[in-house]
Amino acid sequence: MSIWIVSLILVVTLYLLITQRIPVDVTAIGIIVVLMVTRILPPLQAVLGFANPAVITVAAMLMVSQGMIRTGAVGFIGQKVIKYSKGSPRLSLIVTLLIVAVASAFINNTPVVVLFIPIILNLSCEYNLSPSKFLIPVSYASILAGTCTLIGTSTNIIISDLSVMQGYGGIGIFELSPLGIPIAVIGLAFLYFFAPILMPGHTTPTCEMEDREDKRYLAELSVPPNSPLVGQDSGPFLAKRYPTLFLFEIVRGPRIIPLSDDSLPIAPHDLMLVKGSASDLIAILNDTVAELPHADEHLNFSASDQNTLIVELIIPPQSSLIGERLLDTHLQGDPNAHIIAIKRRSLHYSAQKIHSVRLMVGDIVLVRCSIDKLQQIRAGADFIIIEDVHHEIIHKRKARWAILIFTGLIAAASSGLADIMVCALAGVLLMVLTGCLNLRDAYRAIRGDILLLIVGTIALGAAMEKTGATQLYAEWFLSPFKNTSPGVVLAGIILLTSISTQILSNNATAVLILPIAIATALALNVNPKPFIVAVCFGASACFASPIGYQTNLLVYGPGNYRFSDYLKLGIPLNILVIVMGSLLIPVFWPF
Numbered sequence: 067m068s069i070w071i072v073s074l075i076l077v078v079t080l081y082l083l084i085t086q087r088i089p090v091d092v093t094a095i096g097i098i099v100v101l102m103v104t105r106i107l108p109p110l111q112a113v114l115g116f117a118n119p120a121v122i123t124v125a126a127m128l129m130v131s132q133g134m135i136r137t138g139a140v141g142f143i144g145q146k147v148i149k150y151s152k153g154s155p156r157l158s159l160i161v162t163l164l165i166v167a168v169a170s171a172f173i174n175n176t177p178v179v180v181l182f183i184p185i186i187l188n189l190s191c192e193y194n195l196s197p198s199k200f201l202i203p204v205s206y207a208s209i210l211a212g213t214c215t216l217i218g219t220s221t222n223i224i225i226s227d228l229s230v231m232q233g234y235g236g237i238g239i240f241e242l243s244p245l246g247i248p249i250a251v252i253g254l255a256f257l258y259f260f261a262p263i264l265m266p267g268h269t270t271p272t273c274e275m276e277d278r279e280d281k282r283y284l285a286e287l288s289v290p291p292n293s294p295l296v297g298q299d300s301g302p303f304l305a306k307r308y309p310t311l312f313l314f315e316i317v318r319g320p321r322i323i324p325l326s327d328d329s330l331p332i333a334p335h336d337l338m339l340v341k342g343s344a345s346d347l348i349a350i351l352n353d354t355v356a357e358l359p360h361a362d363e364h365l366n367f368s369a370s371d372q373n374t375l376i377v378e379l380i381i382p383p384q385s386s387l388i389g390e391r392l393l394d395t396h397l398q399g400d401p402n403a404h405i406i407a408i409k410r411r412s413l414h415y416s417a418q419k420i421h422s423v424r425l426m427v428g429d430i431v432l433v434r435c436s437i438d439k440l441q442q443i444r445a446g447a448d449f450i451i452i453e454d455v456h457h458e459i460i461h462k463r464k465a466r467w468a469i470l471i472f473t474g475l476i477a478a479a480s481s482g483l484a485d486i487m488v489c490a491l492a493g494v495l496l497m498v499l500t501g502c503l504n505l506r507d508a509y510r511a512i513r514g515d516i517l518l519l520i521v522g523t524i525a526l527g528a529a530m531e532k533t534g535a536t537q538l539y540a541e542w543f544l545s546p547f548k549n550t551s552p553g554v555v556l557a558g559i560i561l562l563t564s565i566s567t568q569i570l571s572n573n574a575t576a577v578l579i580l581p582i583a584i585a586t587a588l589a590l591n592v593n594p595k596p597f598i599v600a601v602c603f604g605a606s607a608c609f610a611s612p613i614g615y616q617t618n619l620l621v622y623g624p625g626n627y628r629f630s631d632y633l634k635l636g637i638p639l640n641i642l643v644i645v646m647g648s649l650l651i652p653v654f655w656p657f
Contacts, residue, residue, distance in 0.1 A: 068533040071104055072526075076535075076578070079526060083570050090571070091515040094522025106529045114528070115521035119487045120227035124220040124520065125512050126490035130472065131174040132511035133494075133503035135181060137468040155195055155262065159203065162186070163254050166204050167211035171218045171250075172476065175208035179617040183624050196267040201621035202631065203261040206609055206639060208617050210253040213606045214246035215239055216486065217479070221572045221605050223486070224520060228527070228580055229598050239479045239486065242602060244654050249603070249646050253639055264634040266627070282310065282341040283407030283432050284423075287356035291334040295355050300332055308350050311342035344432060347407055348376060352463065358404060374436050375506075376406075379449035381429045387448050392423045392431065402439035407432040464502040471496045516573065523577035531581055540585035552592045552657050556600055557648035559583050563604025564640055568611040576605040592657040599655050600647060607643040609636035 075097065082093045101107045115121060150161060162182065169178045182204050190197040212218035216226060216239045226237040289295055295303055304311045316323045316330065317337035323330065332338075337359065340347075350356050381388060387395050397403045408423055409430040423429075435443070443449055475493040479486045497503040530536045543562070547555045559579070567575040580601050587594035608615035610633055612622045618632065625631075 068106055069535045069538060072106060072529050072533050072535045075100055075526065076530070079523075080570065083574055089515065091518040094518040094520075097522040098525050101525055101529050106533065107525060111528060112525050113521075115524035118227060118521070118524055119230075119485075120220075120224040120524075121517050121520050123223050123227070123487040123490050125517055126487070126494050127217055127220070127223070128174055128511045128513060129494045129503065129508045130475065130490060130497065132507055133468050133497040134173055134472060136507055137464040137502050155193075155199065156258075158189060158193070158195065159200060159261065160258050162189075162200060163203060163207045163257060166207045167250060167254060170208035170211040171214045172472070173217075175212045175219060176616050176620070179205055179208050179620050183621065187624060196265075198625040198627060198631075199262055199265045199267065201625035202265060202618075202627065202635060203257040205615070205617040205621050206257060206635060207254060209606055209608065209615060210250040210639075211246075213603055214243050214250055216242065217476075217490075218246075219572070219606055220516070220520075221576045222602050224573055225576050225580060225598060225602050225605070226486075228524070228577065232584055232594075234584070234594050234598060236486075237599075237602070239476070242599065245599075245603070245647070245650050248650075249643060252646075253642060256638065256642070257635065260638075261635060266631055282312070282343060283347060283409045283430075284339070284341050285347055285407035285432075286359060287338045287340060287350065288359045289332055289334060289336045289338065290354065290357055293332075293334070293355050295332045296334055297331050300330065300338075303332075307353075307355075308342065308346040310346045311340050311350065313338050313340050315339040344376065344407075347432070349463070351406070358406065374434055375440060376432065376434050377440065377451055378409075379431045379433055379443065379451060381425050381427055381431075381448075382450050385425070385427075385448045387425050388427060390425055392425055395425070397431070397433060400439065403433055403435040403443075405431060405433055464500065467500045468497065468502040471500070471502065519571065520573055520577065523574050527577050527581050530578075536581040536585045539582050540589055543582060544586060544589060552587075552590050552596075553648065553652055555586060555590060556596055556651060557644065559586065559597055560600045560604040560607075560644050560647045563601050564607040564644060567605050567608045567615070572605045572608055572615055576601055579605070593655070596651050596655040596657055599651050603643055603647045603651075607640050609639040611636070 079093060079097060082088060082096075083090060088096075098112050102109050102112045150157075162185075166178055166182055169175075183201065186197050186200045186204065189195060190200070209219075213222070216222050216237050222237060222242065230236045300313050304313060314324065315338075316332075317339070318333060318335075338356065351358065392398070392405065392408060397405055409432070425431075431449075440451065444451055471493055474496075475489045478484050478492075479489040483489075484492070494503070494508065498505060498508060527536075530539075543558070544555065547558060559582075563575060563579045563583075566579060570578075580598065583597040583601050584594045587597040606615075608618065612618040612627070612629065612632055621627070
């Protein structure tokens, strides 16, 4: 009877995960509750997944990845694509694919793809290219490279820890590389040659809608006497260190000097009128290259300050501040709030100075304020608060620390000096202590829905094992393969896993298929390790659908794709993984 209850739970789970009628984390909680209520699992065993090393490791690696992104350790490489591609579609494609692949082999591939979507869109606008020629290949490159190492995708980490729990040992950090790298290289070559041919040339309204000047803030900065900018030509200095900042006017004493070129040396106490991104404005203030006029002497913009946020305040139609000068508002002079810059559509900087700007509906003010002050602002009706800008600011000064910590994590885990979970947690601790990652961003990086899904499916897998459902499913699976070799059965496992991951998430597929794969190997009296590795590659081989893998879904809208577009490159890549896995897994991991 228990087998049929578990089977019913499994069918309902699959239905809910495929249709997503309710959120996946709610589905996961439902699995745990039903297993406890039906007494299939005792409460302690049902929630044991929360203490599973895989869950802790995945959460820690998500935080480490966020630290790498926030410090610009990954992003600055991506920006080089535009610089060195020189408008060549082929060169742009291969450089992008290689950078994405290298990054995705070592950090979670989802933030890598998130990072590259705006880069690709910017590249497409800059050189009149079609982003749909790039975005699906970028997603596929990240998936291919993610299978090359243990930490490239959370799926491998989960399978490794479940393998340890089953008594078959974990997977080394580079153990999958002998097969993962050849698959990735052949896959990238396939994408390079066939993506320009098979991918649609959809245009995107991004370029037409994008007003690049409107995406920059107007700010007034003062040059302190000890600034490294003093005596420098502003153009080369800013272009090298703060590339989005554009200096268009200097106020020097009573003189207003509009800049027709970049050759004017900067003098102490100059007031610079600039436009630039939030990241570069915060960076130049944090580096003490410039400061806000009339700001507190000890004002800092450090990423490690836990009590303040950088936020955008939008002026709504009902605001009482409409028509007031920005520097006459109650924000100016408040010790808990400091105006940094303002952003407005069609704000001509030759006609406007930040001290004379009068607020209009839709204006966006960039402000540094305390958490307590933020609550006061939220209680009023003068502003609409957008907090996400704080989490988008890149703190480049910490990039070296982030790279050093990450390199140490990889070295310690790959040398066997410590377990991957210990290394990941140590990496998070060091990134927080060195200011590469603050606690707010660390908590924000944790994907609760993904972690709960892992916990819920682990509980379901344990129930399948306890009731004998896994053994029953393995026998059903083996019935068409009677009198065949283990290699043929292995190919069937990869095929089954690959098909399942097109409709389920890769993590859910791995947890559900792994017990069946191990039971199948035991029924054949062969080493389960090849079958465990087969699930690793099969679960990540999600190329023919936008549903099963998050990076595929991320590029769906920006690339203006149709479902059928994923089949053109996806089916050949799925066949590549299945064929190479079937042929080479027994070579590297003998039966």
